[in-house]
Amino acid sequence: MPNDDHLTQNELLDRYLNGELSSEQLLQLENSLKNDENLRHELDVLLLSRGKTNTQASNHEKEIYQQDIKDIKPKQKRSANIKTMLLPKFIFQWLLRVVGILCIALLGYGAFQFVNVNPDRIYDHQFIDYNLPINSVQAEMTVLDSLYMEKNYQGVIGSFQSQEEQSERDYFLAAISYMQSEQYEQAILLLMQLQQADQFSSGEQEFDEETDYYMALAYLKAGQIDNAIPLFEKIHQQPGHLFYPYVSQLTFWKLKLLEMKQ
Incomplete structure (x- = not known):
């Protein structure tokens, strides 16, 4: 080449x-x-x-x-592991948010109740119109009984004051009539006398449980919260009490808020 x-x-x-x-x-x-x-x-x-x-x-x-x-x-494996780790974290974060929302809601509700709770609101919610038992109505009725059934509360008070002798029922109906007439101090006085009479009575105490409940309400309306709370607690601690269904834990919570505001 x-x-x-x-x-x-x-x-x-x-x-x-x-x-x-x-x-x-x-x-x-x-x-x-x-x-x-x-x-x-x-x-x-x-x-x-x-x-x-x-x-x-x-x-x-x-x-x-x-x-x-x-x-x-x-x-890819690390990515799958990261996704697996992120799922519980997401659930945990979601639960934290739910708990946070519930806490805020409860705090808001508590603040609202604290601001708005007062004796009148609790009294109006708890007060129950007392009706004479059927067996009492069927028995021989007195003038005071008739006046009470007619909701003539001033007439009941007048009849009670004019009687020389008063029964336990007369005391109790007169006390309720005082409450209906917004004379709570007088109602407390009569209910206390009825309580004292029951303590020394050897017979059946006809209005013992009714006295507990309505005296607690009378104390509440009169602004004597410290005297009302023990009576409400007494009722709440006795499931067999006649007025047990009407005294809930919410009632105590409101009473405690009321006590804090004093």
């Missing part, structure tokens, strides 16, 4: 394989390859070398790809 002034034989073959030879150089090289066995051998070696290099490059790319896959899998 003719020698090139600037290119070695290997460089010339390399350019041949890269398609970088001019037409004249290409023609000369092809003629040389036909006649020169050593040159053809060198070209074959160069071709094999290039094929091995390409294969190594391909293998290297494959290794990089496999490594990328290995890197992706742990990341």
Whole structure:
């Protein structure tokens, strides 16, 4: 093969394989390859070398790809673990928000009750119109009984004051009539006398439980909260008490708020 002034034989073959030879150089090289066995051998070696290099490059790319896959899998696993960890955290945060809202609502309700609670509200909610028992109505009725059933409370008070002798029922009905007439101090006085009479009585105490409840209400309306609370507690602690269903825990809570405001 003719020698090139600037290119070695290997460089010339390399350019041949890269398609970088001019037409004249290409023609000369092809003629040389036909006649020169050593040159053809060198070209074959160069071709094999290039094929091995390409294969190594391909293998290297494959290794990089496999490594990328290995890197992706742990990341996916970590992502799944993060999601699993985030779910309980989300539930916990949601529960905290619910508890926070409930606390705010309870505080708001408590503040509202504290501002608005007063003896009149509790009294109006707790007061029950007293009606004579059926067996009492069927028995011989007195003038005072008739006046009470007619809701003539002033008439009941007048009749009670004019009687020389008064029964336990007369005391109790007169006390309720005082309460209906908004004379709570007088009602308390009569109920206390009725309580004292029951303590010394050996017979059946007919209005014992009624006296507990209505005296507590009379104390409440008269502003004597400290005297009202023990009577309400007495009723609430006795499930068999006649007025137990009317004294709830909410009643005590309101009374405590009322006591704090004093």
